[in-house]
Amino acid sequence: MASHEQRHLGLRLVAPIGNDTNTTLDIIAIHGLGTESPRTWEYKKKPRHAGEVVNWLADANMLPAAIPEAKIFTYDWNANAFQDVPVRALLSHSDTLLTHLAESRGTGRRPIIFVASCFGGLVLAEAINRAAQQGSAYKEILMSIAGIIFLATPFRGSDAARQAQWKVVVGGIMGRQTSYQLIDDLNNQDKELHKITQSFAEIAGPESVQIPIRCFYETKKTELLRGLVTESSACLDTFERRGLDATHSGMNKFHGPEDANFQQVKVVMKILADKASSVVNDRQKFPLGRNKGFVGRELILDDIVRKIPPDIESGDCQRTAIEGLGGVGKTQVALEAIYRVYEAHVDCSIFWVPAISTASFENVYREIGQQMGIPELDNNQVDVKILIKVALSQETVGPWLLVIDNADDKELLFGDQGLCEYLPFSRRGSILFTTRNHEVATQLDIPVTNILNMAEMNLSEATQLLHKNLKRTQTRDMENPESLLSCLAHLPLAIKQASAYMAKTGMSTTKYFDYFQSSDRTQIELLSRDFEDRGRYKTIRNPIATTFFITFDHISRDAPLAAKYLEFICFLAEKDIPASLLPRGEDDLVVEEAIGTLKGYAFITEREVSSHFDIHRLVRLAMRNCNSH
Secondary structure, eight states: OOOTTTSOOEEEEEESOSSOOOOOEEEEEEOOTTOOTTGGGEEEOOGGGTTOEEETTTOTTSHHHHOTTEEEEEEEOOTTOOOSSHHHHHHHHHHHHHHHHHHHHOSSOOOEEEEEETTHHHHHHHHHHHHTSTTOTTHHHHHTEEEEEEESOOTTOOSSOGGGHHHHHHHHHHGGGOOHHHHHHHHHTHHHHHHHHHHHHHHHSTTTTOOOEEEEEEOSOOTTSSOSSOHHHHOOTTSEEEEESSOGGGTTOOSSTTOHHHHHHHHHHHHHHHTHHHHHHTTSOOSSOOOTTOOOOHHHHHHHHHHOSTTSSTTSOEEEEEEOOTTSSHHHHHHHHHHHHHHHOTTOEEEEEEOSOHHHHHHHHHHHHHHHTOGGGGOTTSOHHHHHHHHHTOTTSOOEEEEEETTTOHHHHHSSSOGGGGOOOOTTEEEEEEESOHHHHHHTTOOGGGEEEOOOOOHHHHHHHHHTTSOHHHHTTOSOTHHHHHHTTTOHHHHHHHHHHHHHHTOOHHHHHHHHHHOHHHHHHHHTOOOOOTTSOTTSOOOHHHHHHHHHHHHHHHOHHHHHHHHHHTTSOSSOEEGGGSOOOSSHHHHHHHHHHHHHTTSEEEOSSTTEEEEOHHHHHHHHHHHHO
């Protein structure tokens, strides 16, 4: 065997040879004890062909031909050095594996299929356990795994008597080079190895990361008249298993393309490769992509990310709400928050449900059912909303976070449709709502400490957002954009709308500001222009004026007196409006409720001087335009 200095430890590309970059996934093969690459994967032909070897990972007629879209690597680790604490030394190679993977892959989620031989499978299993730990820097690697093939990995030792289990396995594999210190330590650490295997199986299982796994075991006996790593040892419960007509040493070697054992492994690998992209992409489906240019909001983001993971309240299914004026950026903040939770809590399933209509709610619930593999979904006699509520309410299900976005419509949530009746409850779950309506948040019985109010952006955040998609030539004539941003009320949707208009027309910020100031009519015309925003739903028009009109429709239906007050207020001055000017209602309580509705939607804010209010300047502008038509 080559010396440590001569060996290449780490990843090595074996196929394709050359500069072929037309590949879409990686296959990484990890050897076992007392060996190295390429020897592990090489079949030595009979004496008359002395010197000829077949490496099924590199042979152009074997794996490269079966999966031409893959880059194929071997991973070498020092599988002979076991001093002091051999099992820990063995498993410590998992950290090195993760480091090599992180350094070679960069960013992104290019699918990986692992082939792990013998004890290399235990190294891989522990690497996955460590990648899944909270705060791990290797979550992207974990979420990129599209499948694993284990070739005779001894998850449970041998079938021999307990005291001889690991002696049989290690002795059979390493022969004269057997490490008896490793055998003793394996016997002592058997319970620890069981925990590692159990933890790995849970992470890879259907309630967590969902890694497709195939376990192959040997069916031929060795010279010791027994199988070293038999079915009971080499296979994990609930995962697919197959036997190969081989002894332990032949599990990773095939004599050519027609080898029956290779054919079995090839078929399985082809299935994993064909589904690789969908397996990786389907782990989390959010309706909106992550905003790479997300700006500011760090204080409220930190607060949200602290509150919404399902393990924060171990005895309850906590509820949290982000409330604020339409267009203030609640959906974008919620989206950024769940991506951060997703990175930190890899075992947490995240579901995003827009509460725009009963149809949108039910369609996403059906998709959740498909992800969970619920069989009754095809039964037209069953309410899919009830199915998902029941499924997510089971304590046996893994941790989950449910986001109910646009929970604005009281009638939809609490009326005849009663969508809130279909919200699950589990101590392993958490629900995050976004809403324009404070009354919705309170009616959902959310603790006041978990109702987070989103205000408009500060000047620094608003300036960054305005400039993000504009050329320097468009902004250089307005060194201080505070006046323009003040006209836009520091409201993210209004700023994005203005920025999109300027980007489209090439107009400078100064010229846009001049137009905006010219008249109320021009302002409302600019605020009514639709624009493309990938951070919002395709079915919803984006102009800020339209956003306010939708809210006004809800108020008109649910609180007619509040709508009447809004129509009246919008023709008064913007600041310091005395409540005494409002037309009187049937009694003082009705008046207070109507004013409370407008405050709940953040259309008006109460001043420190009791019974005096300010109306949001863009709301006032939009409502005046609405009334004039």
